[in-house]
Structures are given as C-alpha cells and as structure tokens.
Amino acid sequence: MNFKNKSNFTTKLNSRLAIGAVALASAVMFSCSKVNDQQPYAKLDPKDAFSNPERIGKAAVGMYDALQNPEFLGGRVLLYADQRGLDANSAGYFTNMGTFDMLSNNTFVFACWSGGYRTINETNFFTMNLKENEAVVGPTVAAGYYGEAKFIRALSYFYLVNTFAQTYANQPTAPELGVPLILTAPRDGAEATDPKNKVKRNTVQEIYDQMIKDLTEAAAVLPVKTDNAFADHARATKGAAHALLARIYLYQGNWAKARDFADSVLLSTYKYELDATPAAAFAAGNYQTSKERIFSVAMNSGDNPNTNFALGQHYGSNGRADISISKLYRTLPNFDYQTDLRGKPLFSYNINKATGDTIAFYTKKFFGTSTFDAWVPVIRLAEVMLIKAEALARLNTGAPDAAAVKLLNDIRTRAKASVLAPATQAELITNILTERRIELAFEGHGVMDFQRTKRDIPAHGNVVLQKWNGNYTIFPLPFAEVERNPNMKQNEGY
C-alpha cells in the first residue's frame, strides 16, 4: 500500500469490528432461519385430520364435498343425460352433446370423467385413512363411515358407467366394456404416478356387481333415520341405499329385486310419502323436511357461487337459462301441461315483451333460494314408486297389474292429472315409461331411460334417429385419458 491513511491500530480495530459484526449478523440470521418450520396454516396433514373423532367426522363430510363436484354430481352429470334425452332442448353451450356428435377431446367429457373419479378417490382415500385410524372412533362408528363411503362410491359409479358405457341391457350378448373399477387411493405422489394406475376398463357386469356389493353392505349399517333432518336428506341412509339398489336392479332388468328393494323403501319405518304437490318437493324450504326426497346432493350458495355450474343457472329462467323445456315434453301423451301440476305450476317463462309471445319454457325444479343453491335431486319417492310399478308391470304378464296401475295413478293424482286405465300390459308399461318422463324430467334420467329399455332416441329437431345402443348415445372416453393410458380402450366410433 502506497498511501497509508490509517494507523495500524485503527485498521485492526475496524477489521475486528467488521468481523465481529459479520459473525454476530450470521448468528442472528441463522438462528432466525425459518426454512424448516413453515406450516400450511390453512391446510392440514392427513394424520391431523384423523387425530380425533370430531375431525374424522369432518373428513367423512369431506366425501360429500367431493360428491358436490360441479363437473359431476354437483349437477352436470344429470344434465348431460337430459341433454341427450327429449325433454330438454339442447343447449348451444354444450356443443355437440345434444346432437350426438361430440369429439373425444370434448372438454365436458374430460371434466365429467375426472369429476366422477375425483369423487370416488375421496371415498377411497377416506377409507384408507380411517382404516389406519379406526381405533380413534371405534369399529361401530367407523362402520357407519365406511357405509357412507360405499354409498357415495356406488352412486358415482352408477352415473359413470351409464354415461361412458353401454347400458346394462346391452348385456349379456356382448360383455360390454364398462369403466375402470378403482377401489384404492394413492397415498402420495409416487403412488399416484405408479404405472399400475394404467388400469383397464372393467366390464359393465363387474361395475354393477360392485355397486350392488357396496350398497348392500352400506344398507346393512346405514341408519334409517337420524335425529338430523339434513343428514336424513343429504347423507347416506338405509332408504337411499335401498332406493338406489331398486334403480340398479331395474337397469339390470331384475324386476323381482327391483320390486323388493322398492318395497323396502316404501315400507321403511322412515315412512317416506309423496309431498302435497310436485312443486312442494322442489321448494327450497322443503329440502330438509320433504318426506319424498330420499337423497339429494345438498348445496348452499357458498358451495357453488359461480354462474357456470349450478343446475338452477342452466335450467332456471333467471340464470344462464341455457336449457329450456322442449315441445316434445310439453306435448307428451297423458300430459296436459296447462292443468297438470308438473306443467304450468312448475314452469317459468321467457316472454317477448314486444309481442307477448312465450319464447321459452323453463323448469322451476331448481329454484333454490337463489339460482345457485338448488339441491341436486338424486332419488325421490316418486321414482321408487314408478320403479315398483314398472317391475310389477313387467313381472305380471296378462292383464295390467292392478298394484302397478295404482302406483301410477297415485303419482298422477298428486299432480292433478287424469287417472289412467291401461288395457294391456304393454300399454301399462308404455304409460309408466311416459309417466317417468313427465314426473322425473330434468332429474338425470333422459337418455338413460331410453337406453335401458332398448328404445331408440327418435329423430327430433336437427337430430337424426339414434339407436339405443348406438355409438354416439354414450360419451367417448376422454381423449387425453386414452392417449395416456394404452390399456384404456376407447368407445366404438370415437
């Protein structure tokens, strides 16, 4: 150094100070290093979620949260069945669905498939964690939760298999491909990406067997009635499991079992009964008091605050108002929509102010307290009665079955519709199938009722006739899924 500007003493002092400062700073800095203790304040570890009985109870509720998946049983999967039926006009929004010419990369298709399996995963993940922590609640309480998990899983499979695969009635001439049966959940990232997830499609038969097994086991442990009105209507009950079993046996053409399980519901000590009017069964205030609604997916406006998914948004005249009631529905035989309580009192209208003409009719079935929070009607007593009526009608050849006619007319009388007196078994069956359309319209039976009864979907509007088991009456499998999983066979024609 040529220029010395400080004494050695100062230099040394300064360097000592500096070194001391750095040492101190380092010590302070790393004693307050926060790298290893960041917790996700708004989320919790599975082990915490299963650490006490109350939390396990909440994790069980979470399965229903998954059931509310807006892409699936939050309403869309029901709507998809009706888009391909005759009673709702096809909405431009669901391009190509109502006209039976979807492509396999259709975003609704992927979302629906994903939504179904997302729900199923939640039940499997819950079951896995509960098994490991069963001691926290004890076996009896756990059994109830397992029952709920099985009910939700079976319900999801019912819609998946009927949306993505040919109807059971197409059996057994060809063992039709169903959908993959997934009964376990990946625990972490490694398991989620394991090649063993490249599953094959199980057969339709295998799916039905599993649904029956799940529901039978669930029905054995589920309560007939709880002391909670919400749980009686929006969580799995014995009645709900039996009602779904009745529907599944009806789809299988197992009339006797369909009748028996319908009877289990009708004779249940819960004492289900029809509400005073069809409108009453759909009134927001009655969701939790109705004796007719056996199982619904509950909603509040916080669940689905967006304008895109709620059934009330699509079907209601006050929301998106995408889906109006078709003329084919309004002109169904034995249906005077001017007087039938399922007609005008359940319709709302879009009227051209200038001309006063009614431009479109909408259903009022999904008027919640707002257009966002209508409960999703999955199964109600009217359907169970019609299931029993149909089962009886088909079982008893010869003269029309009197009990079936009575059930049919019970439904009609409630709606102030004329009493029917079918002359033949065939006429009775036709009447029941028509009654199902009138009574259960927009509740997700649309195309599926045609398929299971081997009826073609007649040409209507711009749509040409679709064979009941035609390639395009069912959804394609999502293109992305088939592409990624070579074991996944695409549906014919897609």
Add this chain to the structure above:
Amino acid sequence: MKKGLLLWLLLAIGMVHAFAQTRTIKGKVTDTQDGTAIPGVSVSVKGSKVGAVSGADGTFSIQADNAASLIFSFVGYETREEKIGTRQFINVSLVTSNKVLNEVLVTGYGELKRKDVTSSVTAVSGAVINNRPATSFDQALTGRAAGVNISTNSGVLGDGVNIRIRGVNSISNSNQPLIILDGIPMNTNVNLNVFNSGNGTRYNPLADINPNDIESVDVLKDAAATALYGSRASAGVIVITTKRGKAGAITVNYNGYVGWSKAARLPKLLNGDDFNTIQNEKSANSTPAGQTPVIIAKDIDVNGDGKPDRTDWLKETFQTGIIQSHVLSLSGGTDKAKFYASGEYSDQKGVVLTNRLRRGGMRMNLDVTPKKWLKSGLSLYASKAMNNGVLSDRYLAGATSSSYSAMPNVPAYDKNGELYIKANNGDLGDGNNIITTSNRFNRFFNPLSSVYLGRNDNTSTRVLSSAYVEVEPFPGLKVTSRFSVDFIQNYEDQYSGPKQAGNGIGLNGLVQENLLRKNQWNWSNYATYTKSFNNVHFINAMVGIESQFAQEKKLYTGQGNLADSYFKEIYDGLYAGVENSYTGGNNIANAFDSYFGKIGYNYGSKYYFDATLRADAYSDFGPNNRRGYFPGASVGWRISEENFFKDRISVINDMKIRASYGVVGNSNIKAYAYRTLYGGGSYADINGFSQFQIGDPNLKWETSKKLDIGIDVALLKNRITVTADYFNSNINNLILDAPVLATAGIPWDPTGIPGSILTTNIGAMWNRGVELTVNTRNIETKDFSWTSSLNVTFIKNRVTATADGSDLIKDNNRASIGRTLGVFRLIEWGGVNPETGFPMYYNKNHELVMYNPTPGATDKWTSPDGKTKMTPISSSDAQYQEKSGYPTFFGGFNNTFSYKGIDLSIFLQYSGGNYVYNATRAALMTSFFANNLEEIKNRWTPENKNTDVPKLFLADATITQASTRWLEKGDFLRAREISLGYTFPRIKQYLGLNSLRVYGLVQNAFMITKYKGADPEINTNRESNINYGVDNRGVPIPRVFMLGLNVGF
C-alpha cells in the same frame, strides 16, 4: 525483519536508478467522467520498455527521467501522453473511448465494468424507460435487449407482461425472471388479483414501480452471471438500479406528459343490416326442405324514432384513453451525503370504457459517507395505485367480449334511458330476434352492464425499501449488510349490482372484497475483497450469507342479497341471511437461507477467470431435498491485448472472447406443494375436510445447466460494437403439474380446472440460440449524428422428457417430447368444397373428409364427392403442427438522429416464427346466432364458390371446430416507438433554466403483419407456458400519442 529486508532492497534499486538519472514518478489514474480510480492502466515511458500498471486504487509508480513522456493506455480509454518535467506526482484522468466497454454493470452483489465482464449481461439505459407511458417498466424493455423477449398480454391496464430471457425455461412454473431492485428481490407474481379466477381485473406488482426512477436495467442471462442467485435464477435475473444523487449542485427536474390512446385494431364486425342477412341465411340454410325458414334476426325500434335500432357495440365499449403523468425529482449532495428524491403521479385512462389506472409514488435514495471507511444509505419507495378495471377477454359478460358478440340490431338503452337488459337474468334484450337456447352458443350481455352496474377495482399499496451499511476496515475489504423489505397490500373490491347478469342478479347484489398482504424481508451480509499483485494480477473475492422470509395473508369477504344497493361499498349492520355471507382467506409463508461466494481473477485485463457458488435452502423444497448447490464459472480472453493482435489488426479496437457454464435453479413452486394435505371442504352448511393435494416429498428446484460462448468486438475506432453469444440451456427436473390419470382421482389444480395433477420434478427441455447486438455510430459531425442499435435473437426449444413420456395437454397446445414447447396439435383444415360449400378436414391418413351440416343428413361425413361414407373426423385425426406460440426470432432496431437541438428516434420491434391460434376469429365466425366478423360475408353461396368460408348453417359447432383454419402466422414488425424532441439551446441565458426539452412520442404507430386478428402479441392464457400464443378476444395493445415537457431548474 522481512519488512526491513524489503526496504533495503527498494533503497538499493533506487540507488541504481539514481545513477541512471531516473527517479520515481508516482501518480493516480482516474476516469474523467466520474473520478473513480482506474486499475490496470498500462503506464509506459515513451520510447522505452519501462512500464508499470496502475493498482487497484489507480495509483502507479514508475522510473523515468525528466525529459521523458509517460504513455497511459487502457482498454476502453483514449490513450494519453504526459510530459514529466519536474513533476513528482502525475495525476491523470482518462477519457472514455468506448462507452459500452466502460459502462458499469450492476451484477450480483457488486458492480463491474463491461470490459471485465465475462458473462452475458445486457444493459438497458433508463433513458428508454423514463418519461414515457407504460403500464409497467418492463414493457419499455420490449425489443431493447438481445435474448429477452417481452410481450404484453393485452391492452387492458394493469395486465402483466411476459418476460422470457433466452426462451421459456419452465413448463408448469412461472417463467418470470428474478427481479432485483436496488438489492431487493422483488415479488415475482404477475397477477395478484384473484376474483373471477384471476381473469377479472389484473394487478401486476411490477406496475407499482415508477419507471422514471430507473437509472439502468441490467439483464443477467447466462449462468455465470446468475449463479449467485442460485435457485431463483434459471429464468434469468433483471437487476434494476434507481437513480442516486451525485455530489454537486442540487438539480430539480420536472417531467410531464399528456397523451391519448386508441385501440389500434379492433375486429371488423357486421353492421345491423349485414347481421340480419347473415343470421337469416344461417336459419334458411338449416331449414329442412318444404318448411318455411324462421326469420331469426328482425329489427326493432325501441326508441320509436321510426328507424330500426342500430348499435355499434365496439363504439359503445371502446374509448379514447387520456394519459397524463407528472414527475418531480430532486438530486444533489456533497461528497459526504448525496440524495435523490422523486414524486410521481400518473393517470392513465385505458381504451376500454371506465378502465383507469392511477398511481402515485415517492422515492428517497440517500447515501452518506461519514468516514472514509464507512458508507451507509437507504432507498425508500412507497406507492399507491388504483385500478378501475374492466372484465375482458375470458369473461364473456365482460365489456369487451360481450361487445364482440352482441346483436347490432338492438339498442344499448331502452326508451327510458335504462340499459337495454332483461329483467329476469340481466342479459341483453333479444329485440325482435328469435333467440333460443339451441340457436345461441352463449348468452348475450349488454356490454355496458358490467361497466355501469358493477365495479372491479383494486388498490395496491407498495413499500419497497432497503438500507445498507458498508464498512471498509482496510482498503480492499468491504463488508456490507443490507436489509430490504418488499411489502404489498392489495385490496380487491368487486361489486355486482342486483340487475347485473351473473352473480349480481343471482345473489341480489354481491359485494366481494379481498385484502392481500404480502410481506417479504431479505437480509444479506457479504464481504468483498479486492487485491492486486504486481499490478497485473487482480483478484476479487466475495462471501456472503442471506436469509429471506415472505408471508402472504389473504382475507376475503363477500356479501350477497344486499338490503339496498346503496351499501355497495361496505355492508355493515344489516342482515342478508347467513347463506349470503362469505368469508375466507389464506396464509402462506416461505423462507430461504443461503450461502454464496465468488472469486474472480484477471491478468492484466487480458485473461479472466471467475467462479461462483451458491447454496440455497428453501422451505418449499421437499424435506428430502432441502438444500441445493448452484455453481457457475466463466473465462475470458481479450485477444486484442495480445501483441500479435495489437500490432497487426488496427481496425479492431477491442476483442474479447468469453465462455461460461453453470447450474441454476427455479424455485417458483406453489407453497407447500410437496405435502399431502387436507383442506376445508364443507358440504352445504356442514363443515368438513377434503383432500387438497397429494404431494411429492422429493420435490426440488428445476435445474438449468447453461452454457454461453460469446464475443465482444469494438472496431473502426469504436464506432461499431458487436456482441454475439451462443447459448445452450439444458433444463432438467422440470417441475410439472404432471397430469395424473383421471382414474387415479387425486385432487385437481386448486384453481378447479378439471384434471388430477401432481407437482413433481419430471420433465426436461433445452433452449439453444444465438443473439447478436450491433451498436453503430453511423454519422458524427458537430451538428448531426446518427446512431443505430440492432439486436436479433434466434432461438430453438425442444421438450425432451415429460411425465411418463406422454404429452401435457392444454387445449390445442402440448408439451410433447421431441417438439417445441406449446406445439399446436390440431385437426387439419381442408378448405371449403366449392361444389357444396361444406367444410372439409383431413383425417389422420391425410384423406379429405367432407362434413355435411345439413339438418337430418344421414351421412354427415363423406368423401368430398359425397359418395363414400367416411369415419367422422375426431380428436385422433389431429396432427402435430410443429409450430408453437413462441417466436423463433425476435429483436429490435433503433435509429436515433440528432441535429442541433432536435432529436428523432425510431424504434422498431419485430418478432416471428411463431403461430397464433386465433380463437377470437373462431368464435366470431360462429354458426350460432351471434354477431360475426365481416369475413363471413365471403361465405359460400352458389354464386361465390371459391371461398374459404363455408356455407352458413345455424347452430352447428363442427363447422367452426378447432382446426388449422384458425392457426395463423404471428410474425410482425411494430413501430414500437417514434419520438421527436427539441432541446432549447441557451436556455439558461434567457429563462434561467438549466434545461428545457419538449418532445412528442407515438407508441405502436403501425404494425406490419399478416395476422388477421387484432394483435399477434396478445396472449390470452397469460400465465400458462403450454397454451401460449392463443388470442381469445384479448384487448389489443393501444396506439398512444403523447406530448411531453422536461424542465431542469
């Protein structure tokens, strides 16, 4: 003992020299411009071989006699000769010969002169950022730096800007570079607003910075430059330096401008008459033979003026934006204390109705040097911005998108002057049109309703501050401690009126508020040491530690079913039913702790070697991979200093070859992504927990291995400088939101987009390219000068690995192995069959298949002659297009002319090689009932058979399905900025002012492109790296005219 020996030796040498009548001359070499010492200057005695080199403090010592002259020469400076005479101390200052070589680059934790830099760094002067309108400063960097591709997503105020340094460096993660402002690592979120899933009003935190405060921006591109930032550096680093005071008189500067902006290009839509014709033709063509076609489009006369109502919705929605900005800055100081202070207010009204962004900012930069060995200072910046946003692009009810589709044959207002909307759902009134749920694709909204019936604001408050202490215990060693804070408070405020379609009408009015507070502190401590040996070996070393913590809290409330729409600001003391009250929020935090070090060696400004290492531990890395190590190294060789070169090649003034290699990371991971978690999952009114995500405990940073080989040349008396680089980045361990088979059923992306994902390190890709910058001084005379600056970058990208080898799919784009990221995969358009007017597509066997949209047609898919039934075109017929939304070349070309006081600058930006999926066009050519582009008038008719627009049919989605029909070249050349200014001469004399300049500026004056849409730069999927290059009804970048005034007191 040793010291004594040395002293004796020196004395002895001195005596020997004394005999030769020479003596020791001492002195110091400094830079004329800023007075700083210049080390490494070669000092030689003219006509002899005696020479010396200046030391780290610029001092030298040489033996010479009185008659001799000393020659001072150094890279980047004019050589200077000094006669010795009787002087004992000779202090000289050297004049820069090459500005570029002597520019000071602010790199990691220090500064370097360009000539000593062996990594790849581009400096952009604040002069191109200051005093001009930009929604955020980074927008002004567009086209200015080689290797840096910047695109503005849309013309909506507050929208983010995509910065891609040397290509796209990540697939699922953010690609934004790390931005360091005066040592403060800034928040890198591009959009902190959350309403409407982030598609509503956007808030880009970079827009909080006052661009006028920026002195310079240094873009660090290769790993040698960025490795000091370790796990955050893979997308590059942008170092911003704000203005600081200089010793001398206090200067006061005012800059103000006013201007106006207009949408440069908007879609050309049908007018009311054409609309009626087209819609009714759709209906007629779709009517089965023998039936009477329904007239679906019919005029209405709501106002009763006897004329059919007509509305040009674009005119209703778009406006001329007015812009103004005022900045006052003060600067000055003494040797011991310097300051720079500024205040800014700007007000931009956008091109969309009611869109307005106001910002105020204050800055204080202070540096004090109380002792020679102590320096300390601070930078304080606070700003507040208010954005009156509009809903646009992805929001169909928003002002812009709805104005594209709305019927032009209905009025905007009814006869009472109220908005023409339906009472039941708030939609645009149908007029006399026959609109059914089947013949329309979407609902129609009155574009004015979201503007006038609702509110989409956000107010951001930002504090960006740092303080430092620098101690120099002895010359050469500096110990610095710097503490910085980046604090953001953002208040999002949305109101949907009870008559407004969507949430408004559905919930009888909705007020939603979201308060976000993000606080990040960073404390870095580092010591640098510089030392020279024999005045030719220069060593610098640095070690440091750094710790950072960031926490983001959000508080959300919503209130529906308002008792009275008066209470749209805040809802208090009133009841609306528990069902209608929403609250929620989030709280996430992450922390870094890091060690870093650097060592540099330079032999006589000729040979360079630098090495850096950083070790980062980060809380969002999985527990199995908490800490990562990131090394970088570079070498440089200044050939022009070699004798064999110096003596022979005089045309080249300076030439340096450099190479670097290093490993850097990307740690932009979603918070807690490595964990498997449950979250709140209520079922109606019942509380529950449901799965939130599945995690990967091995989750770690993305690794980018970067190679750079470059050359810097100055020639023709430094009139031309050229920098060229080849770069190759190999990126591994890419963090992908890897799609997991849907059947596995694991949770979706929290945004709710269907599809199970796992955040995991899987995937790889590379970017290779070359970049070139040429700066020339073409003409330099006393009165006139002309300088040019050109930069160009060519880049190629390949994805080399993905999760289990399958594609990541986002709409029509993919990440696919062996292809460029974002490759389009589309069904190939086969044109219109001239005989039938039906659309045709190619199937996977490259056969033409014709689609017959006629209602009731039994064979919809046939060969073009209609005779052979064909398999319907399906998704599996889509083909990779080997094209993506990413440009393969881009750059800028600037020319500046000055004549006396007049200056003119023309800056062109260009970009190309990319394709844009024109989803706007696809949507506006719809066969459903909706307004169309004028292009549809060229539809097929029996009289117009040779066309690319098929015969019209009503409500058929297949006619306009996704195909290469909508894929267009995105090449463009844009006159990004043309400015003309006049600086008044002799102003002091007449007005007593230091300076006075008036200027005018036009941004986006014109654009040359074949792209049919509004602007090929629009990128509707803002943050997505896969479906990049999609224009879906985005607001085009406006054309801005402005006049400015700059006064110095």
